[in-house]
Amino acid sequence: MEVAFIRKYDRTKPKPNDDLVNGKIRFREVLVIDQNGDQLGTMSSRDAQNKANDANLDLVCVAPKAKPPVCRIMDYGKYRFEKQKKEREQRRNSKVVSLKETQLSPTIDVHDKNVKLKRTLKWLQDGDKVKVAVRFRGRQMAHIEIGQKILDDFVEECSEYCVIEKPAKMEGRTLIAILAPKKNK
Known part of the structure; x- marks a missing residue:
């Protein structure tokens, strides 16, 4: 049996652009949405991580401020790529007026x-x-x-x-x- 040590006060604050993924999710309970968009309900973050591992995907926290926080089972690499693609598109379409x-x-x-x-x-x-x-x-x-x-x-x-x-x-x-x-x- 593997025991994970969780600090009571985590001194490392996540950067604004850092996504909460897999082991970085430290909530007691989370609302889980699977890869098809179906709600699996509220469960402990460890159980949610196990479900994501069973599907060979990542557990990504998409709404950390919600009660309870919402996590989604998805391919994180693909999610990050799509996010960067949208940001590049927005930068390309915006014109700076000097x-x-x-x-x-x-x-x-x-x-x-x-x-x-x-x-x-x-x-x-x-x-x-x-x-x-x-x-x-x-x-x-x-x-x-x-x-x-x-x-x-x-x-x-x-x-x-x-x-x-x-x-x-x-x-x-x-x-x-x-x-x-x-x-x-």
């Missing part, structure tokens, strides 16, 4: 503005948000309306490809507007 920044000044020339406009339009077409900032230096603060006009003209020229997520607003010495790409349908 925030790019275009800086203008109240004294910007036409050609410089066109270069920055071309780059901003490319970012918007790629699906990125763009923060357009007009920085005021020194005495330029006395003529904020000039910077406001430059920002408004810039946003007007971008309007075909974007929507204004946050309208122009002064933050310190900077006039900022945030543009988001239009959703293509």
